[in-house]
Amino acid sequence: MTAITFSDQIHAAIRSTAPGYMQAGHRDFAQFDMSRGEARFTWPAEVLAAMPDPRGEDLRYQDPRGSAALREAFLAHRTIRSQPGLDPRQLLVTAGAKQALWLAFAVTVRAGDRILLPCPGWAPYRIWAEAFGARASFYDPSPLHADALLAEIAARNCDHVVINSPHNPTGAEYDQAIIDRIAAAAADAGVTIISDEVYRDLGRDRASFLAHIGTPGGVMVADSLSKTAGAAGLRIGFLAGAADVVDAALAVRATMDSCPPGTGQALATFLLSPAAAALRHGIRQFAQASVARLAEKLRALGTPAESSGALYLWVPASGDGDCVALGDGMLARGVPGRTFGLGGHVRLCPVDSDERIARLLGVAFEPGGEA
Known part of the structure; x- marks a missing residue:
């Protein structure tokens, strides 16, 4: 009899509990991709310039x-x-x-x-x-x-x-x-x-x-x-x-x-x-403003988020798809709720340096203040 390995158990768990987990975020047909689960933006030049220069010691054990x-x-x-x-x-x-x-x-x-x-x-x-x-x-x-x-x-x-x-x-x-x-x-x-x-x-x-x-x-x-x-x-x-x-x-x-x-x-x-306190503070302010603005926009369209905060909004889906209407024929793509064990919802992450999302929400990343 072939032994059941830990790898077999991992694969079985993925297939039975989250079949879409590894495929989430790979489609690209919506105008606004809000499926990624990270704050995405370009670090300002002054932060890049202040970063430490790697030395030989850093490349050793x-x-x-x-x-x-x-x-x-x-x-x-x-x-x-x-x-x-x-x-x-x-x-x-x-x-x-x-x-x-x-x-x-x-x-x-x-x-x-x-x-x-x-x-x-x-x-x-x-x-x-x-x-x-x-x-x-x-x-x-x-x-x-x-x-x-x-x-x-x-x-x-x-x-x-x-x-x-x-x-x-x-x-x-x-x-x-x-x-x-x-x-x-x-x-x-x-x-x-x-x-x-x-x-x-x-x-x-x-x-x-x-x-x-x-x-x-x-x-x-x-x-x-x-x-x-x-x-x-x-x-x-x-x-x-x-x-x-x-x-x-x-x-x-x-x-x-x-x-x-x-x-x-x-x-x-x-x-x-x-x-880097100003950078961290800017990220916090940018994330909170982006999520709040998207929640406000959805609410005005009659699709209020069930909950929101940090990077995410949890929004009821129409059907079992992964898109949410933003008005005027626009769509935001998120991760379908079934990936998280609860269908009928979409997770949206609007915290992104994509200029189109910035224009849509009227939010810009600005470092500054205390983190």
């Missing part, structure tokens, strides 16, 4: 945990509103937040575990859960349904819960008060929290689970520069958690990556520094 300078920059930037005393040993630099999240699953989720996932939600959560042999159930990630999630945790109906706030694909987000309540309930129940916070800096409240790392049950936070600094291709992410969990993630990661790239870490350190 690096500290497997990530450079000390980058981890310190992350902690200085991210924990101002959370937990200033977070230790650098509780932080691992990864190849983007996707790797950080996969590592969080790899070191905690076991066959037979019960894992609670948001629905709609980012497809890899369910793909990984099923590949690791966990039993997935689902909750509504809207803050209006936070009490239902809290009840599930308090009843110990799960071993792990994945939180993604602000949320992909709906843009909905929890404020800090809700996050604190979820963390307290999970600690009481011994439930592990895996928090995907890649959109945090684009949210209204910038709420975070970082302050709850080290609580019973365990909290892990995944983050990156993909959205915050408009640097999705840089592939620099972060996994924060208890020191022993981070050590375990480092051991797993070492089997496929020797270390994070040095040149990318040097650039990431700059992007998290005060020198």
Whole structure:
């Protein structure tokens, strides 16, 4: 009998739970492509000129945990509103937040575990859960349904819960008060929290689970520069958690990556520094304005977004297609809701340097201010 490999399980999970995941965003017939899940724009010349010049040292093997300078920059930037005393040993630099999240699953989720996932939600959560042999159930990630999630945790109906706030694909987000309540309930129940916070800096409240790392049950936070600094291709992410969990993630990661790239870490350190504060602030303002303007335009056309925030609007679809009418025969292409486990909707991302989208929404990217 042929053994069932982990690769077979991954492929089976993709086919059964998100058959369109790898194909999303490949069609190009609508006037406005809003299917991409990243802030897309051209960095201003003054930012490009200020970037560090890669040196020979950056091309050698690096500290497997990530450079000390980058981890310190992350902690200085991210924990101002959370937990200033977070230790650098509780932080691992990864190849983007996707790797950080996969590592969080790899070191905690076991066959037979019960894992609670948001629905709609980012497809890899369910793909990984099923590949690791966990039993997935689902909750509504809207803050209006936070009490239902809290009840599930308090009843110990799960071993792990994945939180993604602000949320992909709906843009909905929890404020800090809700996050604190979820963390307290999970600690009481011994439930592990895996928090995907890649959109945090684009949210209204910038709420975070970082302050709850080290609580019973365990909290892990995944983050990156993909959205915050408009640097999705840089592939620099972060996994924060208890020191022993981070050590375990480092051991797993070492089997496929020797270390994070040095040149990318040097650039990431700059992007998290005060020198790039105006850029980060500009991205935040640009994203929030773009989403708000598109929501306003859709509302005027009689198609209000069910929810919006960070980079995304979650809009009812006409049929099961991937386009939304913008009036005057114009169409915006998004990602169909079935890719996220809930049909009848389209996810739109208007945060783009495309001049046509800028003219449509009357929004321009302008760096400036404090991030």
